Amino acid sequence: MSYNLASKPQDERQAQEDDKARLFEFWQQHLEKAKVDAGRIWAEKDKRKAKWKDWAHEQIDGLNPPEYQSLVKRELERMG
Numbered sequence: 001m002s003y004n005l006a007s008k009p010q011d012e013r014q015a016q017e018d019d020k021a022r023l024f025e026f027w028q029q030h031l032e033k034a035k036v037d038a039g040r041i042w043a044e045k046d047k048r049k050a051k052w053k054d055w056a057h058e059q060i061d062g063l064n065p066p067e068y069q070s071l072v073k074r075e076l077e078r079m080g
Contacts, residue, residue, distance in 0.1 A: 023067065026067050026068075027071065030067075030068055030071055031071060034068065034071035034072045034074075034075050035075050037059075037063070037072050037075075038072050038075035038076045038078075038079060039075075039079075041056050041059050041060070041072070041076060042076060042079045044056075056076070060072055060073060060076075
């Protein structure tokens, strides 16, 4: 099934566009900080060895809001 935004009611389309704009603005404002946090977490990889992955998940879970957690996760994936 294809997803056609034009088939949605105007208010639903507008809500989706508003959400995309909000997320884009959030991304612009927080990307550099997310890179710093991801770098801090990545820097512990050699030190923590096998326990790093669990530790990294704990660090990410402690971040707020969820959109910021996603930014940090993506930056960590890029580092790996």
